[in-house]
Amino acid sequence: MTMAIASADTRLVHAVGVGAVEWLHAERDRFRLEPDADPETGFLQRFKPIGELALIAKVLFREGVSGSRQTDLARKLIDHAWREHLDGGRMLVRGQRTEPLSPIPFEVYLPFRELGYHEPELERMVELCHRTSSWTDREYTPVRRLGLSAFENRYGLLPGVPLPEAAERTWLGHRPEPWTVEGHTGYDITHTVFHLTDWGENPDGLPADVAEYLALWLPVWLDDWLDLKRWDLLGELLVVDACLPRPTLDARAWAGFAAAQQPDGAMPAIDAMPEGDPDEVFDVVYHSTLVAAFASVLATSRALALLSADPAGQGPADPV
Amino acid sequence: MDQSGPTTRLSDAVRDLAAQVVSALRSGGHSPVGGAFPPSTGDDEITVAAVRVLGADTLLPDALSFRPADPAAVALVARAVRAFPPGASPAPTTAWSHWAMAGALRRLAPGSAEPGGSGEPGGATAEPDTAWLEYAPWPVLTHQLAVLAALAVPGCDSGIARVAAARPVDVARGFVRAVRRRDWLQAAGAGRWLTLLDGVPDTLGLGTGLEFVGLMGGTDPRVVLHLRAAGLLRTGVPV
Structure with missing residues (x-):
């Protein structure tokens, strides 16, 4: 037996996402690429924010719990990213030509493709690269390998490593001692869950033993990273909660997360908002703000689903 | 002087x-x-x-x-x-x-x-009252149990032991929290309780966890006392 964990007010959860999308839209020009990047840094380095934006926009459209303004802003944001930053897909081709065997252009392209954008030349390159042994045998961390297999699966390619095997190789797949978790393992946990559930679309993708493990120990990690004011990881852990069969929608964690959000919707990554050059500030907080939108949409959706499944208003149940 | x-x-x-x-x-x-x-x-x-x-x-x-x-x-x-x-x-x-x-x-x-x-x-x-503990959030429960770890003795029935026995998962969460926060005394006290409880999740890794607490916090004799007690409880001692 455990004591039930109080659930957050759905209006508060929803408002976090509304604010985050407003900020992301206002800052849309800062999702910039750097075509003349130092070769040491690499041209592909700045693709990651755009890829994450597309993934999360897709979640937002899919869940259908956003207001019309939020949906409209997200659509404008994704259009802007495709047309302006990716130059209608040409920048992805350029990235692939710069580093032909890199998976990054493919990973960024996938959510755009799922949202209806196309770049045929990139697709030809992806399909060729996928047939090489070098693509399949490239060395990755287990969670990154799982992500690539999941993306290959979504794209319609045969995963280089089958998904169950890739999942078993991850830290979370082994269900290690929960008291050993550190910041970097925290991100490994969250991304393993993102990939196994197709970013929250398919909660059944979590193996039952992993879901049970997370239901046991996630409350501790939420408590920990809330007190550490690590908002980016806390937000990702709130996404994990929303992916569980019985989410807690932890009221204390959500209240702390919402309180950290700035009036303009930005979510600091750690502790308070940084100050300084706006581009540099964006680079620090774009990820935590995207995560805020992601967590909000998914948790709102789960809260509404639980409400409709349980009209008596019992809400989410004790997770164990 | x-x-x-x-x-x-x-x-x-x-x-x-x-x-x-x-x-x-x-x-x-x-x-x-x-x-x-x-x-x-x-x-x-x-x-x-x-x-x-x-x-x-x-x-x-x-x-x-x-x-x-x-x-x-x-x-x-x-x-x-x-x-x-x-x-x-x-x-x-x-x-x-x-x-x-x-x-x-x-x-x-x-x-x-x-x-x-x-x-x-x-x-x-x-017995004193246990109402303050029965519905306490898991971090509070574990902290208070650790303070009262002297009650974690086999055969020593008490209202506190009954509350702990009813909430093994919450005590296990508190153990994880204490280790993460490097509060070795609390972790050792919680671990001592956990050795007495049924229903502790296997994935906690309690045995290794107690050894870890000993290595990290074993300069404090109060920590060692709880760990030694836990070790004796785990192996079974005559009472």
């Missing part, structure tokens, strides 16, 4: 006392390496206060049948019980640790002085 303040002297005395108990637990009841029990602090009042802080664990080697009830230890605990009565409306943990000491005396040395508020023998034996 000792220039340290009373708080430091008390915490030093508590550590010395805990080290003596650990030594007795290790030696199987033979005279501990550290010398006579209780350790001499040069200040009788400090020694009695240290016994009050360590509570019933002062008699743990006796309770676990590692030695015949040591008259010196029993007398000292009886003095501490009389010298520090819980007062009219004590904090719940104060009331319970007092109850635990009195209970240990009753079991080990029937007829020894018991608390009656006035130091009279045959004081009240009624």
Whole structure:
């Protein structure tokens, strides 16, 4: 037996996402690429924010719990990213030509493709690269390998490593001692869950033993990273909660997360908002703000689903 | 002359006392390496206060049948019980640790002085309240249980033990929280409780966790005392 964990007010959860999308839209020009990047840094380095934006926009459209303004802003944001930053897909081709065997252009392209954008030349390159042994045998961390297999699966390619095997190789797949978790393992946990559930679309993708493990120990990690004011990881852990069969929608964690959000919707990554050059500030907080939108949409959706499944208003149940 | 303040002297005395108990637990009841029990602090009042802080664990080697009830230890605990009565409306943990000491005396040395508020023998034996703990959030539950870890003794039934037995997952979460926060004393106290509970999740990795706490926090004899107790509980000890 455990004591039930109080659930957050759905209006508060929803408002976090509304604010985050407003900020992301206002800052849309800062999702910039750097075509003349130092070769040491690499041209592909700045693709990651755009890829994450597309993934999360897709979640937002899919869940259908956003207001019309939020949906409209997200659509404008994704259009802007495709047309302006990716130059209608040409920048992805350029990235692939710069580093032909890199998976990054493919990973960024996938959510755009799922949202209806196309770049045929990139697709030809992806399909060729996928047939090489070098693509399949490239060395990755287990969670990154799982992500690539999941993306290959979504794209319609045969995963280089089958998904169950890739999942078993991850830290979370082994269900290690929960008291050993550190910041970097925290991100490994969250991304393993993102990939196994197709970013929250398919909660059944979590193996039952992993879901049970997370239901046991996630409350501790939420408590920990809330007190550490690590908002980016806390937000990702709130996404994990929303992916569980019985989410807690932890009221204390959500209240702390919402309180950290700035009036303009930005979510600091750690502790308070940084100050300084706006581009540099964006680079620090774009990820935590995207995560805020992601967590909000998914948790709102789960809260509404639980409400409709349980009209008596019992809400989410004790997770164990 | 000792220039340290009373708080430091008390915490030093508590550590010395805990080290003596650990030594007795290790030696199987033979005279501990550290010398006579209780350790001499040069200040009788400090020694009695240290016994009050360590509570019933002062008699743990006796309770676990590692030695015949040591008259010196029993007398000292009886003095501490009389010298520090819980007062009219004590904090719940104060009331319970007092109850635990009195209970240990009753079991080990029937007829020894018991608390009656006035130091009279045959004081009240009624359990204090557990309502404050039954519905406490898991971090609070674990913290309070760790403070009362002297009650985590096989065969020592109490309202606190029943609350702990009903919430093994919450105590396990609290153990994880304490380790993550490097609060080794709390982690050791929670771990000691967990060794007594059914229903602790396997994925906790309790055995390795206790060893980890020992490696990281084992310079504190109070931590070692809980871990030693937990080790004995895990392997089964006569009571």
